[in-house]
Amino acid sequence: MSAVGTRDAGLTAARRWGVLVTIGAGLLLITLDNSILYTALPTLTEELGASGAQSLWIINAYPLVMAGLLLGSGTLGDRVGHRRMFLIGLVVFGVASLVAAFAPSAGLLIAARALLAVGAAAMMPATLALIRVTFLVERERNLAIAVWGSLSVVGMALGPIAGGALLKAFWWGSVFLVNVPVVIVAVVAVLSLAPRDQPDPGKTWDLLSSVQVMAGLVGAVFTIKELGHRPPNPAVVAVAAITSIIGFRLFVRRQQRLAHPLIDFAIFRNPAFTAGVLAAGLSMFAVGGLQLVTTQRFQLVEGFTPLAAGLLVAAAALGSLPTALLGGAFLHRTGLRPMIAGGLALATGGVVLVAVGLSAGFALLVFGLVVTGAGLGSVMAVASTAIVGNVPARRAGMASSVEEVSYELGSVIAVAMLGSLVTFVYATTVRLPAGAPAAARESLPDAHASGAGNPAILEAANAAYDTGYLVTMAVIAVVLAAGAAVTARLLRHHGPASVSALRPGH
Template structure:
């Protein structure tokens, strides 16, 4: 090979890996925004005078809107080009971050969070699709996707740390303002490094399908949240559940009738693809749920600062990085089965250690966080390969969107279900002394506010919250164990030495 040819190869490799760094920066922004408000929410709620319902939607508007738009944006990316979608998404994300940072009211902040989701939904499928079309060698692609997948865990785990650190130095709007320079730098890098688009004009974007998905998601979130109230409003639950079922049912029927559906359900017949989608959702459910209840528990019960609580759950990110990177590097030897099913099983063991360490040993609890991260890092690194690598190249956008919907659904369900579960267990198990204010029975923050100066109330409330924490951990363990069993069954023919992806020409 001549020196000129070697230089061309070097430049090509530099462009590929430089693009991966750029894509990673965009993905990190998206995943950070899923969890960065966990530590900032109390401060901004107080400053904006947000109600309990508004606080819920300040958190959930982002993942719900994103999940509703992701399927459509992946197909739209196939039509207009993933490079263009990535650029548009970054621009919208940057503008929405500015609006959110300086929002004067809770309503405008919720709207800005929804606009952030629009930018993220445009950007996210394009990041994985660009990897699919840029890295043509399977081993390189596996490593690139492993880096991409690990950033999802890292972003979720680092969100509370970033939020806590920014709040220590600046006002709450800084958690959004920090996105702007990163978005600008990423736009410049994508313009320089991303391959030119090859749009497919035969693909069409169907807005109605996206609306139907969002109706289903919003209804499901409302129903789950209301189940956590004591007593629950049965009318609200019924209406929300009916709306959810109708939305999802109409969406499924519409996909079967469309010539170019947002989701071709036939791709789920590939067991490796189905296992990857399931594993992606369960991983985000586990890390999101464990992070949510752990940061709240140690701030409310132990008096940790937001930054200290964020550093605690960052132990999961510490554990995830080695297994995520090694998983991608050695996937061609191990196959999907041990990485996905084994990773979910290891994460279940980690959550058991976290629960055991709650009352016995803080070191054991931190060890459990690291072990949980190690298991989920392996899963999320190779789940992306199982998903994107097992569809034809022309379906890369669709597959990317399905994966991201799985991630966002895992996050939405974790916040809605596990947040409601811990509140429900608290309300039903708290044993307050006689004459305690009724508000102390609603939630731990209410008990701390109503029972200030009364150690008996605080002690009873903390004990009830710890019961809820253990019940929540048990649910996460059961979900992970079931996921390990199901994915193990689906991937029984994908053990060591097997091919992890379809031939790229299919």
């Protein structure tokens, strides 16, 4: 073993990989909670008597609060130590899971989901930062980050499956209660295995910056969702858009004035870093969009159970695992460009196969999901390397936060934009028979609820939803293709055996 290897954070190989297993458990909890409610939402909405607006916030409170806090938590981790932040996040996540599991009202559940996001935001940047300071040998670090990236895909894909399976055996609160024993084991493991912190008390945490960026994010999501309504409310669009613009503008101006900003925009001058951030966001956009519309389509149109629909979209996770692990193992030979740009291009072809398979045959659709997962697995494994490997160690927390914000934004935008798009296309193209209830024109669930089993109404509604599904697949494919072209250009000089563009002390 090289001298560098023997100095690897003072840890034995067993302890290093033990740290990775522990980090992976925390990451799996975070990503599972992003999608586990897709199948549980109808049940808990009925149990708690939640309104439509409350149902929306039960889902969105988690990713929105997390995205708003991620930048700040990464910098805070640089200040107080990433091991400590991970432990704090685990404890908050466990407490919030208990509150959510036994929440007697929709309002308390929304508050618990927001608290879950606080814990997740504390943990997320710490996961990558701990890998960065634990694995100093580049090849080992690449493989560790590949495992990390594959768990992100697996967690998102397993969420609907876990939700469906738990609902089948237990009550809706079990989707949150299952987190608690994992949290307890992870806390013990972190205390035993993780390297000691080397905090930088010179770093400052700015709460106002987090509030500003969260206002920008919430305003953007409200704008996208309202534009998907038919017709949209101009006043809501205007207020939400103005709030978003003001929030982001104030955030950018404040970062430029702060001595220790939550994000130093200079790091985006590194093309490999920028390509990694872009690839991370696009990957989650594709995963989130595919998962959302595919599970809904096969439950509503084909009559799949929540568990069966969850198993269907797990085909993407199945495809992602081998390419994620192989991508990390061979990155030092291939370089970033073929893994990121090539992976996005492969995923584009997979989405096209999914769209064709909708009419050509179920087997082709499943194969398309596997191909899409294979492309995105490669991307997500090495995008993290592109990000954390192209900033100095003192910026590890900041870089990790930027990546996690990119992941969360990709997921939030996918749910907001693509969920609204499929509903908009449905409402625009549906051709219901004379005498059909007005509610049937609003959405496919409304058509099924108000159509009273009328075959003509259901056939027209299903056909319109399929049109929306195909349009959504086309949008995802175009976005992925554009991402492949842009990242290929950004990484044109990042070939085989290339290393981080920034030296550790830079």
